[in-house]
Amino acid sequence: MQTDNEKYNGTVQPNTAFLNELKDKLPEFFTNDGSFDLDKFRNQLKNKNINELSEGYQLDFIGKDYARRQAGEMPSTVIVPDEKQNKGEGKNSKNLFFTGDNLEVLRHLEAGYLSKINTIFIDPPYNTGSNDFEYPDSFEYSDNEIKAMFGLEDEQVERLKSIQGSSSHSAWLTFMYPRLVIAKRVLSSKGTIFISIDDNEFSNLKNICDEIFGEANYVDTFIWESRTSISNDSPISLNHNYILVYAKDIQQLQWYGDPLSSKEYKNPDNDPRGPWKLTPLDANKAGGDTVFGITNPNTGKEYFPPHNRIWAFNRDGIKRLMDDGRIKFGMNNDSSPKRKLFLKERILKGDYKTPSSILRDVGTTKDGTNEIIKLFKSKCFSYPKPTSLLKKLIKYTSKDSEIVMDFFAGSATTADAVMQLNAEDSANRRFIMVQLPEKTYHRNKDGKEVPSQGSKVAYDAGFKSIDQISRERIRRAAKKIREDNELTLPENFDGSFKHYRVVKPIKQTLESIEDFDPNNTDLFTNMVDGFSSQSLEVAGDAAGEDTILTTWLAKDGYSFDTNVEEIKFGNYTAHQVENNRLYLINEGWGADQTRELLNQLGTHQLEVQSVVLFGYSFNVAELRELENGLKQLDSKVTLIKRY
CATH class of the missing domain: 3.40.50.150 (Vaccinia Virus protein VP39)
Structure with missing residues (x-):
């Protein structure tokens, strides 16, 4: 009998390794039989x-x-x-x-x-x-x-x-x-x-x-x-x-399936290994070529796998199961061979029962409605799913x-x-x-x-x-x-x-963004305030800085339970994340803050890889001073300007 690796090697083609790598990265372009759908891939490459x-x-x-x-x-x-x-x-x-x-x-x-x-x-x-x-x-x-x-x-x-x-x-x-x-x-x-x-x-x-x-x-x-x-x-x-x-x-x-039910497992022969049930010995033909006769030692009758099926074990495996008393020919020794499967073995393996595709006894929409009524004392939502499902x-x-x-x-x-x-x-x-x-x-x-x-x-x-x-x-x-x-x-x-509420900025804020000139030396509008919950006309008591920081953290790949630390530069509050990024959002940053930041970075009191700032809160002079200062540091700190 060939090993699994030998069987697999017999199917390898010159492009198998490449296709396996492609399938790992782009499984949606492979059909059920494992072939690559070139037409589908070609269509995705089309721009129009x-x-x-x-x-x-x-x-x-x-x-x-x-x-x-x-x-x-x-x-x-x-x-x-x-x-x-x-x-x-x-x-x-x-x-x-x-x-x-x-x-x-x-x-x-x-x-x-x-x-x-x-x-x-x-x-x-x-x-x-x-x-x-x-x-x-x-x-x-x-x-x-x-x-x-x-x-x-x-x-x-x-x-x-x-x-x-x-x-x-x-x-x-x-x-x-x-x-x-x-x-x-x-x-x-x-x-x-x-x-x-x-x-x-x-x-x-x-x-x-x-x-x-x-x-x-x-x-x-x-x-x-x-x-x-x-x-x-x-x-x-x-x-x-x-x-x-x-x-x-x-x-x-x-995938865990359904919990095992001990009701399916009995011990009519008082097997010391505990409750068991009979499971088929045959398997899908695609798994190998183990087709041979198994003789019932009690009757002498020989059994073969069903048509287009194979035995799940080779001859040595079947012999070991027979010697261990794990094969029975039905409950009355008069039918095809089956394997004794012990409950305690499955529990030790953490096995689960394969679920049926028919979901019954898991609640109905009526049960879901009753749950709503119990919680709210009224039917305030139609056709809810039941929690049991x-x-x-x-x-x-x-x-x-x-x-x-x-x-x-x-x-x-x-x-x-x-x-x-x-x-x-x-x-x-x-x-x-x-x-x-x-x-x-x-x-x-x-x-x-x-x-x-x-x-x-x-x-x-x-x-x-x-x-x-x-x-x-x-x-x-x-x-x-x-x-x-x-x-x-x-x-x-x-x-x-x-x-969190996900909303579009109001028209006035969008117009201010459109009119903003980053080359102006003066700032005429506090753009941060336009992102407060009050300006956005939603509840929540969020300042504009809170909204911008939350949005940026998500953009930069941080989860919503990321620890954010406040860092003070004089009377200016910045936000540091995971010793990685420093966010400057509010107005009020000046030469004193730049000197303090550069000092902390240069003496390694503060460790960050990038400084991210809200461009609308900085005039061109403040930006240039900060940018030039960061370039002079021995350690590379990237400045990211966002608008």
Whole structure:
């Protein structure tokens, strides 16, 4: 019998090593049979692809090039910390909640959380045609800019812009595509994404996930029994949803499955090794060529593997199992051979049971609704997922301190599930939730607030937006968990979160930025103030410096629990991060501060590799003095000017 390495070596081609390296870096360009999809790779290299507009709705959907471009764009927003929450109840929390457009949030998170998220669950809009989805992008580019970007004609520009406010398949795909591309980037190499969907977009979602994550990284699809009651308004009652499962890298997938059940293991022959069960001896033919007869010593009958199958062990392996009493020919010694598998062996190995693709007995949307009613005393959110479902999915991929993300947070069921699991198994999973501040009301022509369709209960309960429901759900759920687990709750239980709002700068600030001349010797406008929560017209008590620093830390790849130290230069406060970077944001820096900084750097009282400054707070003279001083240092310190 050949060793595994010998078998593998027999299949090696001249380009195998190159293809293996390519597959490791770009698994999405390989098909299920392991071959490289050259056409798909060639299409990604194209700068422009107008076939999507001439061919209509296929995988080359209207808006695909635009969606691809969005996946590569930098954020156009800033991150405003909620200082009241973050310095109050969330002070020591490592959980994060972002209010804002999830595409912008993902762009901000990409640098700091690249390949760090272990589990992603999302429940995006299903695009049922019942006003649950409209494409939100307003195409801020002019027609001429769009023409230049994508090489389009006037008629094609109009077709592209037709998806604005649309609920077409192309509009939905254009919306989902860039979000999934960035989601893949932040997933860890062993990570998993779960995506809940129904029939309306299932096939389209499967297609773009195959393209983005790679067909080979498709794990499977769970069919979740989301309701048990029968509906009589259609020929077949729709009682299920789908949950697509993709790995970042199927070869490194971290997957635990269901816990072992001792009920399956018995000990009818009083084997001293304890309870056991019978498992098949045969295996997939692709694994080798171990085909031979196994004789039942009690009956003399010879057995071979089933058609197109092999034995899972070679002759020596089968003999060892026979000698050890680990092979039985059925419970009555009258059927094909099977292996005795002992429960204690599987427990010692940390084995798990392979789950079924059918998810039953994990709660329904009715159970999710009942959880909302218990927490809020009202049905303030429609069709929430039950925590029992989310707990099951998270346990498949997470055991300890991994990060779980949901960027369509809704009622924050995922956060609730993470906290419940941590209370049960004393793990330290962390969550990142993202929710758009979708209003629960609109204003009529008289300017009066009127509850939106389906949101009256939430509005009457005092919630003006969905993200408010999400955050309050986390608070109330954490309180309930503490009450239910008073004696057993782990000391390090994290039942809170830090909160950030991701918003666009106001028009006045943008105009000031546009008019700013870095060569002016005087500064006429304090640009920092334009980024305070008050100027941005959001709650949170954040100063402009807080917003700019938070946004920059994310841009520079720091996580949101990074330690930031205040450094004083006279009456000027700077911020140092990990002995690596020094941030100068506010106005007020002058010659005295430059001399003090250079002195501390030259005498090694301060160790940094770069100084990052907010260019709008420095006139040209201050900049030149600082720049020239840093150049004269023996140790190289880079000056980074940002505008």
